[in-house]
Amino acid sequence: MKLKKFMFMVIMAALAVVLAACGGDKENSTETGNKGAGESRTFKISHVVQESHVWNATAVKFGEELEKLSNGRMKVQIFPASQLGTEADMVQQMETGAVEFAFLTNAYMSTREDSLNSWFMPYLFNNLDEAVAMRESEEAKEMLASLSSQGLLGLDFMFAGNRHVLMKDGFAETPEDLKGKKIRIIGSPAMQSYWEKVGAGPTAMPLPEVYTSLQTGVIDGIDIDLDALVTEKYYENAKYLTLTNQMTFPTVIVMSQSVYDQLPTEDQEIVKQAMKTAVDWGVQEAVAREKANLETLKSAGVEVLEEIDTTPFQAVSNEVKKEFSDKSEIVKSFIETVESK
Known part of the structure; x- marks a missing residue:
């Protein structure tokens, strides 16, 4: 009996040593695994355009x-084409942290932040390259910073191209060609003001309604970028494209501030670096697509007027610039910076 009791005690003591050693190894492994790294997670990204869009x-x-930068710890799940609702819904979801990232149209966001109307000042940019160059400007950084009051971290601006006019009947060379015409716009204070001053009837409507509205004659034309024109196939219902270049069209890339604040510092830096690299690539892709999309449209039988004299639009342009410069010092400074180059 004594021998059995002694052997039992020896076995239990050995087992305790083994368990302690295993516990120590586990503790060391956890500490090593957590050094400078956050948890694995999948972020949700929402936007309004089709999967083929830039x-x-x-x-x-x-x-x-x-x-790549997180060694596989962080991934994304993308919800395109308004799958998670309208842009207003997306912002609300980001406020609660239900969605972490969104590519929001500058048009919608300009209804929430006056300074974002800077991008929609008429005939400020001759081409997309000029607009892209302002992405790194101090004014652009101020615009992004202003979004913090809405619980959003402004990360960057990405572009789809400049805005042009597609009409069912004829080109848009002068304000007279547009007078009284129902032109679909994406809702934005600056866009609304511009088209009203031109003499057209600006009609705000979401993308999913545009195709049939053109088809049935509810609208006479659209204010559109070439990438959306190609991906949404609006040219099937209207054949006259005027390259007016009246405005550029960015998306404002934002992240939920509350989600960002919960990330370890290293992960915050990874997010910012990954986004910058992606947008650096994306803006060049957008410039390349501007040319490729034009060729696609011509091949599809679209009649294209590639150059117009913008002088007839100058008075309206000046009115819009003054209107929004009076509302925002950032808009005023943005215009001055571009026009001084």
């Missing part, structure tokens, strides 16, 4: 960069 391609690129 904004979605940029979101995909961001996911690739994020996964």
Whole structure:
């Protein structure tokens, strides 16, 4: 009996040593695994355009960069074409942290932040390259910083191209060609003001309604960028495209501030670096697509007027610039910076 009791005590003591050693190894492993790294997670990204659009391609690129920089810990799931609701819904979801990232149209966001109307000042940019160059400007950084009051972290601006006019009947060379015409716009204070002053009837409507509205004659034309024109196939219902270049069209890339604040510092830096790399790639892709999309439209039988004299639009342009410069010092400074180059 004594021998059995002695052997039992020896076995229990040995077992305790083994368990202690295993516990120590586990503790050391946990500490090593957590050094400078956050948890594995999948972020949700929402936007309004189709999967073939350059904004979605940029979101995909961001996911690739994020996964690479985080050694696979961080991934993204993209919800295109308003799958999670309207842009107002997206902002609300970001406020609660239900969605972490969004590519929001500058048009919608300009209804929430006056300074974002800077991008929609008429005939400020001759081409997309000039607009892209202002992405790194102090004014652009101020615009992004202003979004913090809405619980959003402004990360960057990405572009779809400049805005042009597609009409069912004839080109848009002068304000007279547009007078009384129902032109679909995406809701924005600056866009609304411009088209009203031109003499057209600006009609705000979401993308999913535009195709049938053109088809049935509810609208006479649209204010559109070439990438959306190609991906949404609006040219099937209207054949006259005037390259007016009256405005550029960015997306404002934002992240939920509350989600960002919860990330470890290293992960915050990974997010910012991955997004910058993705947008650096995306803006060049947008410039390349501007040319490729034009060729696609010509091949599809669209009549294209590539150059117009913008002088007849100058008076309206000046009125809009003054209107919004009076509302925002950032808008005023943005215009001055571009026009001084």
